[in-house]
Amino acid sequence: MKPTVELNEANFDREVLQSNLPVLVDFWAAWCGPCRRVGPIVEELAKEYEGKLTVAKVDIDQNQEVTVRHGIQSIPTLMIFKDGKLQDRMIGAYPKETLVENIKRFI
Numbered sequence: 001m002k003p004t005v006e007l008n009e010a011n012f013d014r015e016v017l018q019s020n021l022p023v024l025v026d027f028w029a030a031w032c033g034p035c036r037r038v039g040p041i042v043e044e045l046a047k048e049y050e051g052k053l054t055v056a057k058v059d060i061d062q063n064q065e066v067t068v069r070h071g072i073q074s075i076p077t078l079m080i081f082k083d084g085k086l087q088d089r090m091i092g093a094y095p096k097e098t099l100v101e102n103i104k105r106f107i
Helices: 012-017 033-048 064-069 096-104
Strands: 004-006 023-028 054-059 077-082 085-091
Touching: 004 033, 012 023, 012 054, 023 033, 033 054, 033 096, 077 096, 085 096
Parallel strands: 004 054, 023 054
Antiparallel strands: 023 077, 077 085
16 A cells, blocks of 8 residues: 555545544645655655554645645645644645654644
């Protein structure tokens, strides 16, 4: 199984809002430099927290409906959902330690 889930309009609600686990969602784009810095960290988190946290990614260029629905104006934006509700939003390229601190509050 792939460590991260690719999200789109069709599966967002099922994979994120109906998840039994907390979900970290990375809104990103291939052309975004800070996104490329955060991407490998997000992949590491997916492996390290497997079974405790679902890690998912939204390519904003391919999924504009989801992007607009969640008010994404800057990328990278990382959102944490738990029990179908948005718990935290982090905008920008954060170091791994900061992301881990935020994730631990919800798992």
